[in-house]
Amino acid sequence: MTIGERIKHLRKEVLNLTQANFGEKIGLKSTAIGQMESGDRNVTDRTVILICNSFDVNENWLRAGELPIFDKKSDELLDQLAAKYNLKDAEKRAFEAYLKLSQSDRDNIGAIIRNMFSGFSNTDDSAATKEETFEDHKKKELEAYALELDAESKGEILSVSEKQEGA
The missing domain is CATH 1.10.260.40 (lambda repressor-like DNA-binding domains)
Structure with a gap:
């Protein structure tokens, strides 16, 4: 090669x-x-x-x-972060899978996370705002599910059935 x-x-x-x-x-x-x-x-x-x-x-x-x-440096760094923040093995594997995603996929996940947390600062109780928040929530959930299915199809995460078999 x-x-x-x-x-x-x-x-x-x-x-x-x-x-x-x-x-x-x-x-x-x-x-x-x-x-x-x-x-x-x-x-x-x-x-x-x-x-x-x-x-x-x-x-x-x-x-x-x-x-x-x-280089082993990246694995050692991830191990250090896992130890420092007391990450469980599944959390460490999720972080590794995230880092292997393309930049556009990571950008999409970042947008979903920002959208999820933007609702916490919203204190307007009007019906329109609640409806928009619910619609935003549905959209975010669907996007998160689509990303999860995509990662699952690429073998970056285990499917629910694979998790249950290994449990």
Whole structure:
């Protein structure tokens, strides 16, 4: 596998990012990413460093294919956060799954969370506001469910039936 093929594998199969999203994170245009992936453009040392720093990628894997793909630092950091905030195993796995989502999926989840908590500051008791709040709540619940089903179909979280079998 060439370095371009490893970049494509990382971007597409591991991180589930478009060329545009991947390029945005490292300061390159999608056309440059496509050219590197196809071998039409050399991958510079600067680009290797940007990819490794932005995604915690093991430089030896990116350059030569030596496993593991990711540096252990990111796992250690997550373990530290889990210990500091007393996260249960399921919470840690949820956080890991969230971090693996594309930026647009994370943006959608962020919007849902902001919408959920925006209702707490609303003190207007008019009937129209209550109706809007209920409609907003229904919309948020449907969006959250859709995101959950999407994550479940991608294998990022367990389905309810899989949870019950393993219980």
